[in-house]
Amino acid sequence: MRFNLDHEISNRFNFSLSTNYINSIAKRGLTNNDNAGVSFGVALSSTPSFVDLFRDDSGLYPDNPFAASNFLQTRDLMTNKENIDRFLGGFTLNTNLYTTDLSSTKLVLRAGLDFYNLKTIAIFPRILQFERNGNQGTSIQGNNYNLNTNFAAFVVNNLSVADNTLDFTTTIGATRENFNQDQVLTIATQLIGSQTNLDQSSAVTVDQTQLPVRNKGLFFQEEVNFSDRIIATAGLRLDKSSNNADVNEFVAFPKFSLALNLANFGFWTQESINMLKLRAAYGEAGGFPPFGSKYTSFSPFNIGGNPGIIVPIQRGNADIKQERQKEFETGVDIGVLGDKAILEATYYVKTVSDLILVQNVPGSTGFSTRIVNAGELRNRGIELSLSSTPFDVAGFKWDSRISYWVNNSEITELDVPAFPLGGFGNTLGTFFIEEGKSATQIKGIKGDEGVVVLGDAAPDFQMNFHNFFTIKQNLTFSFLLHWKEGGDNINLTQLLTDLGGTSFDYDDDDEGDGIPNAKERTDALGVTAEPFVQDASYLRLREIGLYYTLPTSLLEGVFSGIVRQAKIGLSANNLFTITDYDSYDPEVSNFGGNGLSTGVDVTPFPSSKRYFLHLSIGF
Template identity: 75%
Template sequence: MRNYYPLAGIIMMLLMLPQALFGQTTVRGTVTDASSGNTLPGVSVVVVGTTVGTTTDGTGSYTIQLPETTGKLQFSFLGYESRTYDVTAATTTLNVRLQEKITSLSEVVVTGLATTVKRANAANAVATINSKEISGITTPQTMDAAISGKLVGANVVSNSGAPGGGIAIKLRGITSVFGEAQPLYVVDGVILDNSSISAGLNAVTAAAAGGNPSSNQDNASNRIADLNPDDIESIEVLKGASAAAIYGSLASAGVVIITTKRGATGKTQVNFAQDIGVATVSNLLGVRTFTEERVRDTYGASAVPLFLEAQRTGQIFDYEEELYGNNGMLYNTRLNVSGGNERTRFFVGGLLQDEEGIVKHTGYNKKSLRFNLDHTLSDRFDFSLSTNYINSSADRGLTNNDNAGVSYGVSLSSTPSFAYLFPDEFGVYPDNPFAASNFLQTRDLVTNNESNDRFLGGLTINAMLYETDMSTTKLVLRSGIDFYNLRTRAIFPNTLQFQSEGRGTGGASIQGNNYNLNTNFAAFLVNNLSVSDNSLNFTTTIGATRENFNQDQVLNVATKLIGNQTNLDQAGAVEVNQNRIKERNKGLFFQEEMNYRDRIIATAGLRLDKSSNNADVNDFEAFPKFSLAVNLGNFDFWQWESINLFKLRAAYGESGGFPPFGAKYSSLVAFNTGGQAGLLPFTQRGNENIQQERQKELEGGLDVSVLDSKVIFEGTIYQKTVSDLILIQNLPQSSGYLTQAVNGGELRNRGIELAVTVRPVETDFLKWESRTSYWVNRSEMTELDIPPFALGGFGNTLGTFFIEEGESVTQIKGIKGDEGVQKLGDAAPDFQMNFHNFLTIKNNLSFSFLFHWKKGGDNINLTQLLTDLGGTSPDYDDDDDGDGETNAEERVGALGVTAEPFVQNASYLRLREIGLYYTIPATALQSVFGTVVRDARIGVSANNLFTITDYDSYDPEVSNFGGNGLSTGVEVTPFPASRRMFFHLAIGF
């Protein structure tokens, strides 16, 4: 008898098919990034409560069939917040936008020159900042401003508030006294030059003629400011030698790795954003209220008639408000286009930035164009191209240190409110009888401009050489170029009060041309080997690098200008200075990484470097690194399900610091006697045995994640020792030289870094993520082989940095009455904290803010002393302690007796950023624009909205002498900081 059961089963299935189809719902849609609008391939789409699921394709699209007519769809993707939606029989299309997680243990961080690792497996403490934190809250003027207050383990200080940026960053304390103290910047594999190049203002201000020997007091900006913050996808900071050892001697002060935005597979996306804002001065000191008696006591009887006439005619002016009270308009326009397919992806980003300063005739203008391309040639070959052209112009005014009394602030400090400084109907300014310059005339007639054209280009080629189920070997080739032409132009007409005949140089035209060309090349072989059913993985990297640095700086100072001419050849005297720097570095690199089931992750590496700056150019310096991470939460014995990560980690590494360029040579300088030109030895003798500085750092840490990453704790302790410290030693005059660079000391930094990230609320209505960080660093000069010496500041009378064995490297010393020279303070903070919060209401309304608290850390404040000496301090006549002596009399009376009043606590609590944005619902957009407009967002934001501090000047965050050495926290009438407020509009097509 024949068996008909199979046929019957088929017939029953066919009969039930219509009923089954009737009881199902098919949903289609596209998943995109909520911030950028880029499509997201590989997103998991699952029917909640079932095993039914799918993933989005290369264009971010998906199609899924629910077993029932209603249900819930859950969308999840690595690094993004999961979303769940209700689905009914009427739901046929569901487009989803996923929000990126602010903190994710699954994000990828750098472990080598050609390898990465999940953050959950990293053995080093790597600070990361994503695009939302960089430019997603408010619009920073420059990239350096975008990271202020956000880097755990860093001390970030603004050189001044002048347009165009300028900051000093120190990662985990001081790493060098006379060497490079700023971190290395790498953008898409391109080593970036971050020089601060003097505009030559010292020829007029005589800034370097005072007690501070710093060669750069011209308030120059850093070249890292050229980058467009909106182009940046993420920033990783390798703070210590254990992480930065992969870059060898270039990493003496840490490494900042910047990754820019790239295209994604899917429909071409067009994003337009317009920001309109205003900049106002954050804080004004105020002005002194004068009476006839106060005028007579301060300026003498001859000034009384001038005061009485000004009082009678109502011509009492608030010159501080007049000088710093401009409301600068801020315009920032951005247009990004991105897209691609499975083989080719592109990103094009454009920026037009036009910002006015809080001082008239100052401002910042930048144009930037970026083109990034990724292309897959075949299954074995692909490449990535990154290019960026920037044109910028910064009018920075005339501020900061000045020993000639001609800058805005110094001349303002001695000018009372009853002086008349405005021009007449013919545009002629009166002389300022109380100062060397009429600062309104200086503001209106002086030019101090930095203009720059820059090109950055990087190319990475990946070639798969060998591939099996167990092993792959690929070749990575990388090259980069950084070229810029920076032009500085400072014009001081001879009509200025301080440049007129008999008072100055008869006018000055100071023009600089600076050419910089950096190239870097690298080649790596990377092998991945998996054994024991992929439970044990090895990654082996071997490679070579080469870096070439070429800088040619020409500075021309023309004085005794003819009439109103500004050409260099239209002057009575011309001085030419040229400084050329060439460096050639070569490196070899080996690294082995081992991962056992994400439980034990170990890394060992070795970097070999040689450089033209070394005493022996053929000598390789070796820099090893070791690290170990143990994820106890991944072991089978782990029983606490609520703790999904419990990682212990330890790392050790070494890095170097090149000797300063030319330190091994005895230089020659030109001289002229009786018309005969010749060369003379420079005052510093070369040291043919000079060695690199060497850092050795040991760090340990604990990372804990609780309740599916709702609470994440990260803690790190470290000790970093810098030996063979390069110092400048005084020589006996009988040697024929004054100084010599020597290896003469050792310093140590110890610190703690703590961070807690929590998601206290995570519902469909409200999502709240909060991160609190704490960090502290203590330095000590553990050895000093030369006599103690002062460095920076204004000498013992006003306070100076002092290097001596057994003390903090950043201590400030000065006279203290009968006690003699004593320690009066320290520029290093007691600790720093930040409090970063992101709140989202119903996926449409977002609110974010960042508080930054710096406790302790002292500044040498000369601004207050200058206003006291000039008789203009706002509290000049107050008597806070009620002893019958005014505040100003007490401070001025301390001059020469004690430096205590001038070394001041610079603690502050600052609301660095705050932003409120509303994303217009898609249904509302479709009803008006159809499918043309993809999304739209409006918002308001502010930067530096308020600062709480007891510091007695414009801003406690100041570093007038630049940031490469120890002289941070020194203030002489800086360009005040500004408060920036914006309205934002962003539209996606």
């Protein structure tokens, strides 16, 4: 449910209010990697297709002799759902402080609220195959409470001089952000009979995590615009955070930009080129350390009913500070034939210094890791896009946008020993952080050569093809194709199916040497990780849609002007994917989207195909 309101109180005051409440319920599956072999994908990897695992006439499910779980029984009898309540609200008050013919000054006050409450319930009854041999029934219930607020106040002055050919926009202000998160997870095992309540069990463990964060900022910005010919901006932001070691230190981050629109100058005579903009920008920003990285916290411990505390594995770092992100970009925008074709080209270099990493420390210290500022990461890339209208005739219009981008990363400095980050070790392939090398390189063993680079998760390039076709201003057809060329995954799904005898090419012999494909790959275990580092290129239909806007004359005749607009449509996402990658989905990330260890494939649930019916009515 949404409610938005814009209101002008007087010539001096006006405000806007936006609210959005969402309640959603999701019934979740049981996918991705697990060490017990009970998730759907892992259990399927060792289960032949001919095995009958359906329930019998008495309602009982047979045990799966090939895996730790009967995934049909798990699917039918488990509960794994979440209920989300979320409220988003924003308020802005504008006050006109001073106005003349050349200048105006206003005060802007803003406040925002994001309330998010997630309740999870996962119940695995003791009748399940893997529960009978394990926890004897499990009830997992959690609550994730989040209340985030933000406040900002700034003064904006607009000044026009030189007959309104030179405009100055000055902004100065302050911000405050409050993040409050309280996570409680309770796990009850050894359930009594068919009970699901947490108190109807023999063993209960509770874990609570509280994450309060406070950020404050000051900022100043000056923008100068000379007749839309020269546009320059300079700004400075000061940030401090409760996550920094020194909570009272403001850290400065400057920014500058300059754009020249040569086609707006009097000397420009090329009528076919109506826009030629040269632009450059430099800016800095900070990345705050994760919560708790500066503290050595303590974990609860219980022996014989006597509570206590023990030192955990992570040591606090009293000197931790923000990462500093520095980015320079330059580019050109060219418009021809009245902007029927617009080319945008950008080159950028982004460096992250004081890179926040997890460092391994000697076990003699009593700890195993700590979070440190210990490196520098550099990204370089280009972004190209071409927007055009190839056809624009009576009754038919075609708008098209083609985008191309590529990024190359490098760890330019590393103050800790090189270390693996995500993956399953050198035997199967692992992401490896190493000075002078790509931040997304994959290393593993390769026979007598030892541990070598076997691939890289970064694509060679990516492209989007976005097209809109409008017929007689009423019928619109659109689609978006996404092409990813290159970029490797660590494919452990194929290894699991090879070991379980269920690979789609288990008995094929692509080499023609009398050794089946699956045997060649499993024989490579311990010798080389090459078979499991695979190219994950693909071409995917991201979106496709067909929409029809009812003619105005029809609406006026039927609804007598009450309905001014009506639109219906059908759309879909991820209808097809073309790839040579040997798993469910080339676009995977078993360890989340942190950017440094994506592309690990362990029986993922593939991207869903989604279908939508659209109806829009305006009164």
